[in-house]
Amino acid sequence: MVLVLAIGDLHIPHRAPDLPAKFKSMLVPGKIQHILCTGNLCIKEVHDYLKSLSPDLHITRGEYDEDVRYPENKTLMIGQFKLGLCHGHQIVPWGDLDSLAMLQRQLDVDILVTGHTHQFKAYKHEGGVVINPGSATGAYSSITYDVNPSFVLMDIDGLRVVVYVYELIDGEVKVDKIDFKKTATTQSAH
């Protein structure tokens, strides 16, 4: 019953002033145990805000981050799952699944969280999961202007992870759910 928030690419204050109000109302402290932030926050205030949501905060460096001390990659273990975190601008072509899979193998993680494309994506791939939480503020990217604010909440429970996707579409929060089970050979997503 571990709740892990995957969020990133906020680009505050350069490209967006703040998180959408509806997202902010949902993100209350006390519920979430870990936060994986892909990067591009960009300023310290956002870092502090995220820190207030949960004490366990992991950030990787995006190209516009003002704090240069964030690492390029990060791996951690939550429950039965190994999670990997990277911003994604280092992976060329941006958002390419095979390249991301290379990184996943390189980091040897079950769940890889990357960003930079500002598009939500979730693949299951070769026994693992690749998740892109998109941009939480809906900031424009180098690729496209049409960005919906989105973030991802993972519920890790034993060998099973449930991925909830929160998207702000036309001013309404839409939630979607994806189940992944970690097994040696089989994968079941429904």
Add this chain to the structure above:
Amino acid sequence: MSSSPVDASASDASSMPQKRFSNLRSVRWRIDLGVLPRSPPASIDDIRRVTADTRRRYANLRRRLLIDHHSPKNGKASPDLTVDNPLSQNPDSNWGRFFSYAELGKMIDQDLSRLYPEHSGYFHTPICQALLRRVLLLWCLQHPEYGYRQGMHELLAPLVYVLHFDLDHLTQVQKLYEDLFSDEFDKISFPEGDFLSSHRIRRVKNWESGIEIENNLHKVCNDHSLDELDPDTREMLLLSDSYGAEGELGVILSERFMEHDAYFMFENLMFGAQGVVSMASFFSPVAGSNSNLPPVIEASSALYYLLSIVDSSLHSHLVELEVEPQYFALRWLRVLFGREFCLDDLLVIWDELFYSSNSRYIDNDVEFNFEVLCSPRGAFIAALAVSMLLYVRSSLLATETATTCLQRLLSFPQNPDMKKLIEQAKSLQMLALESNILSSPCQTYSNKNQLTISRGYSLPSASALAKTSLNVIPDRYWEEQWRVLHKDEELRKQSNGHSSSSGIMKKILTKRLSFSRTNSEPFEGNNAHALSSVRRRLFGDSSEVIEVAEDHVKSECNESPVISDNLNVGKGFPEELADQRTSNCMVEETLLSGHNTLVVSTPTSPHDIGNDHENESEKSSITSNSFLGDNDEETISTEESCSQNKQDEESTNMEEPCCQNLDKQLAQDAEATSSGDVDSIPEQIAAPKDRKPFAGKFQWLWRFGRGSKEENQESKRSQNAGHIEKDSFDISHCDGTYTSCGINKRIEVGDKKVMDTIRNLGQSMLEHIQVIETVFQQDKSKFDSSDNLSNNILGGKGQGTAIAALKELRKISSLLREM
């Protein structure tokens, strides 16, 4: 688990044969708490059936409440994710409930980790902790209006312990009688093998011979038949038989269903099973239906009420230290003394406690004092608390501050004598039950005026002693006092002659002391009451002085009716002047029988005042007022009449030949009193702020009497005067806790408060004067054979001049007073 407690309980069982299952505490408690049927004697089968039902209920409850948030609600295939996502703020969502459960669970865990560290071997095992946690969580979810409060876990823990303990006991017995309990069918294929199963044994029970024969066929040792067992073991066998009624679910001592049983024991304890005392109410801050107080506060005051009946000195000591009962009683009551005793002692206490039934024993229309005392169980709780207080009585009385007192109370001594405590509690329980009902005429009398039940414990012990009614609100206090005293007067008239007048005076003294100490509120009754109140106050004060003169013993006022008798004597005064005199005579008699001649002085005055009849009575009323403080209702009317009389008699007072000084004094006083203010009378009598004026006041009163005597010069008077003389000086030496200020305040209803201060000033001057005069009089009268008071007064020119000077002062003071 050691078996020694088992033996103890077994011996108890033998001593109290009527208690069923007394060696199986959990079953006993389940019956007492109402989980299992009590209807004596419920058959084993019935018990098993009820047990099974309760367990089923619990299982349903658990399934319902401990829902899996992953599973869709209401069996819907695709739950609405906008509602059911983890971050949803929607209260309906499963996740929302999950998070609130998590919070509750955290609170419960915190408490559980600190539960019974000395028994951590059992209570801190993961199984036990999980069990406790689940039970508490489910109960709180089932009753969200109570939530989880600290202390509930301490109520649950002994219940679980008892269940566990009995299971241990059962396994021991099972080891002992293996063959009977065993369930093996594969030993021998003979039908005889079936005889070993308890089911068959029960069936074949009647065929004793058959069993014996069969049993003798095979198996050599450890062969028991059912009827060989003692009844306890047999019962245990039947209770735990897997093949009895309801099968496994009906096995009463079952480890599998410990949680279920614990839950229902806890539920019944918390809700009292439709009884009176429900522990849950103790945890809630919501005011009860009967009183406006939260139940735990009401129970605390019931505790103090009972204490005041039983041991008023301790009660008044605690009240004096301002130790409110809920400071310590909250902890005692909320966990039913769980933190005061070790677990084994606590089990004994809870045995007794649960044994007392919880049903309301009085009808709904009978008025009662305290809700908690309406059932034997509640009464036992209060009684046990009181007996605990009495157990540490001496050390409590020795404490000087509230802090030390509370420290003593909150760290109850280890290993108290449990038998003694419990027996005392049982005796007090009956007392509590009786006192709860307001049955005495005085109580109902006062109840008619008082519809609200207030915190009785805060009242002085005297009032509680006077009658057990505690329905007193401060503004009704004096009415009740009047009633009390009135009733006592009647009682007293019936039984003439009190040889124990000294004891009476003691009681009066203590009563007055307690009155004075605790009642400084301005009386807000009628002014008419002031007179009699003053009268009574002074009476009481004089008795106080007497008491002080003898010994400063502040005894328990257990004989308040006696006190009240004497007081009532004075109370009768305002009703009729003639009565006054007679009652004064009576007072005189009673007082004289002891050494209370001081007080007699005022009573004599009515006799003596022959010339100025009304004046006399007026003065006597004044003096009697001064002696008999306390009651309001009659004072004003009489006062007014007296004041009127005084106005008439003023001149005559002035013209008295003999003791001019005194007469003038009287006149002035009369003037002052007749100035129209009823309060002035008490003022004259009462020394508002002074303590020492008691002696002086008494002197002054004595002089009143003397002055009147001078008019008539009766032998009796002189005799009395002689008496008075002697005693007055004794008294003047004493330091009385003269509470004239109490009187004054009482009398000053509130209309004349503006003038009061001025009057007080004058009064204080008067007091000082009186003291000085007293000194003179002392020297004089010590050498007199006490025949003619006037001689005493007028003899000695030096003294006369001094007196004259003092007279001047007096005039000034009276003038001041009048302003």
